[in-house]
Amino acid sequence: MDFDWPTDDDPQRLDIRNWLHQHGGDPTQEALATAGFVAPHWPKPYGLAADPIHQLIIDEELSAAGVRRAAGGIGLGWAGPTILFGGTPEQQERYLWPILTGQEVWCQLFSEPDSGSDLANLATRAVRDGDRYIVNGSKIWSSGAHRSQFGILIARTDPDVPKHRGVSYFICPMDTPGLELRPIVDMTTAYSFNQTFFTDMELPIENRIGEENDGWRLAKVTLGNERVSLSGEGALWGSGPSATDLLDVVRSAGGVEDPVLRDRASRLHIEGEILRLIRLRTLTSQLQGRQPGPEASVRKALADEHGQNVMRLAKDLMGAQGMLTNTGPLGQPAEFPFTQSAVEGWQNWHGGFLFSPALTIGGGTSEVQRNIIAERVLGLPHDIDVQFGNSWTQNQTG
Ligand SMILES: Cc1cc2nc3c(=O)[nH]c(=O)nc-3n(C[C@H](O)[C@H](O)[C@H](O)COP(=O)(O)OP(=O)(O)OC[C@H]3O[C@@H](n4cnc5c(N)ncnc54)[C@H](O)[C@@H]3O)c2cc1C
Known part of the structure; x- marks a missing residue:
């Protein structure tokens, strides 16, 4: 971490508090969208063209005030940025506002x-x-x-x-x-x-x-879009419990005696700490206006497998009870705290465990991620492309 965190009396913070006060502390989704607080990094009038520090201040102030932004998911994360990048003014006017207010999914x-x-x-x-x-x-x-x-x-x-x-x-x-x-x-x-x-x-x-025929360039914009975010320590793509949550459960149950489980718990702690520090390094780059370096590619490869390790240990700590659907590790409640409730099937440790194999598939598989690290980070030679120069039709006919 190598940046100055905005102080409590930062003028941008005071502006947001003032705005919240004017809206009775409970602004509508339309008001949040019009103020540019839903996607502050987008250009005006849809956002505020906010720099990374300003984005984080807005996130912090809204979450401290308990204000929830309904917009999210693929609309806000992927469709919106692509329409901003390549859409006509008419497309932007028609589609971006309902994305920002959460009215259209x-x-x-x-x-x-x-x-x-x-x-x-x-x-x-x-x-x-x-x-x-x-x-x-x-x-x-x-x-x-x-x-x-x-x-x-x-x-x-x-x-x-x-x-x-x-x-x-x-x-x-x-x-x-x-x-x-x-x-x-x-x-x-x-x-x-x-x-x-x-x-x-x-x-x-x-x-x-x-x-x-220019869709591939736009698809790369869609897939490459990432805003500055402080949230997302959960083991399931930033949602659900983190390794720390699981270790808190272990502590509150008086610890575990089995040396193998203890060893796995320690490893989880170490992995979780490494990932936390990598996230802070990425954040530092973004806040200093630099592109995240190799750590961003490495983080996905590590975080997905870490998520599976968290959910697998949670299950193993349940022992034979783990075969039942409504049990949590070490006799604790099955539910875990959500950081994002939109995703079905993750409501408890059991659902999270069953979902976790998806982590190393969705958004680019582990193998593809390792290819990216090999080629773009380590500078190893590119995979030989046997289809190079062929048309799509020629490839289909072998
Ligand atoms: C939870 C979840 C949500 C999803 N949501 C969406 C969605 O909303 N919309 C959407 O369009 N898609 C979605 N997907 C699909 C996702 O993008 C694909 O599953 C992913 O890109 C992998 O493609 P595939 O399943 O066809 O596997 P394949 O590409 O067929 O891969 C099969 C295996 O081969 C390996 N492999 C492939 N190529 C290479 C290579 N070059 N070198 C080494 N190994 C290789 C892979 O790693 C994998 O192990 C979602 C997937 C998940 C898990």
């Missing part, structure tokens, strides 16, 4: 049955027909699609160029005729995923973001 229609890690290989086709596109194909693992009004969709508009070059980026209303959702229930028993089918679905041309 978004999902992500990227992965397909045959293209996850190799996303650019996607096969869903969008064929131009005058001032509309006809979309056919399917997406999978569409989280929350059944609760969403819109999806960000990438589809192939030119199959005769190399795979990264023939992709376009669309806004897809989820009630469009020709779009069908089939639920996928995961092993936590939650219905959070879908497979999404498109059969001659029509999208008007004004639903395209950016130029035709």
